[in-house]
Amino acid sequence: MEINPIIIGILAGCLTAVAMIPQLVKIITQKKAEQISLGMVIILITGLSCWVWYGILINDYPVIITNAFSILVNLLIIIFSLKYKKK
């Protein structure tokens, strides 16, 4: 059986897009974020933005949509991390 790459791409994109959700939920429920690296989140958002740009250039909708969603989740992680990081 031939596997359609687009199916694997969408699966991959969906998994990496939702991956940060458990971390976001953990930050919000624990109200703690000192151990979260903001460097990680900032590099991630920069990289995800480049993925969206790449998706636009090669006209690949799974790449554009899944990475745009990841950016949203990571922006929420930044907002809640800053809120809960110890002063």
Place this chain on the structure above:
Amino acid sequence: MEINPIIIGILAGCLTAVAMIPQLVKIITQKKAEQISLGMVIILITGLSCWVWYGILINDYPVIITNAFSILVNLLIIIFSLKYKKK
């Protein structure tokens, strides 16, 4: 000036591949990991593995190499998180 998508793809891949390194360094230096969501890391590794599979199917080396590197970093995050998570 026409931008070569491959340049943006490589830039995107490199950024998202190295993004978790600051988190790994933070876990190792702080010797703390209770706030790190293992759910996040497990979903991420599953998704990254699908990206490598997708890269193989569409013959896209930047996708294969950068995601394989991310898998390595995330495996180290799992190992050190388990080591430093409070019993």
